[in-house]
Amino acid sequence: MTVQDNFRLAMRRYIYSVSIMSNKDEKGNLNAITVSSVTSISMEPPSLLICINKSSRIHESIRVGTKFCINLLNKDQRELSNICSDEDRYDQRFNDINWNNDNIPFLENAQSNIFCNVEKLTSFHTHTIVIGLVEDSKFKNTIDTLTYVDGEYK
Amino acid sequence: MTVQDNFRLAMRRYIYSVSIMSNKDEKGNLNAITVSSVTSISMEPPSLLICINKSSRIHESIRVGTKFCINLLNKDQRELSNICSDEDRYDQRFNDINWNNDNIPFLENAQSNIFCNVEKLTSFHTHTIVIGLVEDSKFKNTIDTLTYVDGEYK
Numbered sequence: 101m102t103v104q105d106n107f108r109l110a111m112r113r114y115i116y117s118v119s120i121m122s123n124k125d126e127k128g129n130l131n132a133i134t135v136s137s138v139t140s141i142s143m144e145p146p147s148l149l150i151c152i153n154k155s156s157r158i159h160e161s162i163r164v165g166t167k168f169c170i171n172l173l174n175k176d177q178r179e180l181s182n183i184c185s186d187e188d189r190y191d192q193r194f195n196d197i198n199w200n201n202d203n204i205p206f207l208e209n210a211q212s213n214i215f216c217n218v219e220k221l222t223s224f225h226t227h228t229i230v231i232g233l234v235e236d237s238k239f240k241n242t243i244d245t246l247t248y249v250d251g252e253y254k
Numbered sequence: 255m256t257v258q259d260n261f262r263l264a265m266r267r268y269i270y271s272v273s274i275m276s277n278k279d280e281k282g283n284l285n286a287i288t289v290s291s292v293t294s295i296s297m298e299p300p301s302l303l304i305c306i307n308k309s310s311r312i313h314e315s316i317r318v319g320t321k322f323c324i325n326l327l328n329k330d331q332r333e334l335s336n337i338c339s340d341e342d343r344y345d346q347r348f349n350d351i352n353w354n355n356d357n358i359p360f361l362e363n364a365q366s367n368i369f370c371n372v373e374k375l376t377s378f379h380t381h382t383i384v385i386g387l388v389e390d391s392k393f394k395n396t397i398d399t400l401t402y403v404d405g406e407y408k
Contacts, residue, residue, distance in 0.1 A: 103388060107300040110366035110391035113326055114292070115399050117268045138268070139291045141305050142380045146261040149305070149383065151295050172267055212264035222376050224385060226296045229303065231378060234257060237264035243404055245269050250397055 115249040118177075120184050121150055122205040123168040125161035130205050132193045133158045134185035136248065138170055146234035148214065151227045157190065162230055164218050167204050170232075172212040173246040178253050180207075181246065211246075212239040269403040272331075274338050275304055276359040277322040279315035284359050286347045287312045288339035290402065292324055300388035302368065305381045311344065316384055320372050324386075325364040327400040332407050334361075335400065365400075366393040 101109075122132040137151040148170065152159055162168070173181055180196055183189045194201070198209040206213045216232030223229075247254045255263075276286040291305040302324065306313050316322070327335055334350055337343045348355070352363040360367045370386030377383075401408045 103390065104297050104300050106391040106393070107294075107368065107388045108297065110326070110368050110393040111294050111302075113366045113393055113397050113399055114271045114294075115269060115401050116271065137293045137295075139293050139303075139305060140261075140265050141291075141378055141383070143258050143262070144380050146258050147378065148265075149293075149303075151293060151303070172264070212267045214261065214264050220376075220378065222374075222383070224295055224301065224374065226298050229295070229376070229383065234261045236257065237260040239260070239264040239267055243267050245267055245403070247269050249399070 112250045115247050115254070118173045118181050118246045118248050120171045120173065120180065120207065121152070121158065121168055122171060123158065123161055123166065124201070124205055130194050130201060131158040131161055132184045132205070134181050141231065147219065147231060148216065148234060149229055149231045151229055153227055155226070159228065162218060162221070162228070164221060166218050168216055168218065168232065169204050169206040170214040170216065171207040171210040174209070174211045174240070174244045175246050177207075177210070177246055211244065212237065266404045269401050269408070272327045272335050272400045272402050274325045274327065274334065274361065275306070275312065275322055276325060277312065277315055277320065278355070278359055283315075284348050284355060285312040285315055286338045286359070288335050295385065301373065301385060302370065302388060303383055303385045305383055307381055309380070313382065316372060316375070316382070318372050318375060321358050322370055322372065322386065323358050323360040324368040324370065325361040326366040328363070328365045328394070328398045329400050331361075331364070331400055365398065366391065
């Protein structure tokens, strides 16, 4: 087995929470992508990071000073997670009636919404590490977070 | 509520897997710290990142070119997770008989072990984002990963 194969299998033991990153570009186009790599960095200042593949459609709209939302999904949002990770279904991403697209697009029924401003971008080979300063957050009281482990939702 | 309070409550909805980062410094001293922020970045090259508080004891031993291990914990390792996140119990961190300290220290009974070489460090206020290139990984077949959500193990 290669280093990659072993790493992939070791990472399949991680249980992670599923989120959708969403934004609106300077022309008003809406973007959304399923992400598994949301990590809080600090409380001083409140900040988080996400790793975004440079080949994804949302990538070019992410610049220092632009805004985005991290929508932590609940267990009822599996299908939307599938849609927002499938390039062939790109046109279906904003069909869900729970999107509020007035300003920064966000899912009104998500487990949490974390609104950020891009503070710093760090390139690393295929991916960009996007660091956001948190400006506002919303959350539901009941916890019913969608998780993914070993290639399956759980 | 402040931006921090709301962000903290939004993040408490995240379910995350618990790991211990371990290394041996240039003088042979062993370090270990519980971390929640392990994120895979890419497969080309195989790489991951962790956010480490600059005030933690392990921080000064992490330099470009040094090695470390990420030990993904199983549900039986809660107590070790508590020890490795408690400054008052610093001397107890390597009492566990499952540590193998011959080379890079690692937990032989962990869910996964991911061995890395520090490739890049990015400073962000209170924390350093540590990017490691993966050199080797081990894993158990049965999946029994320790998770943490809303301030509790689960």
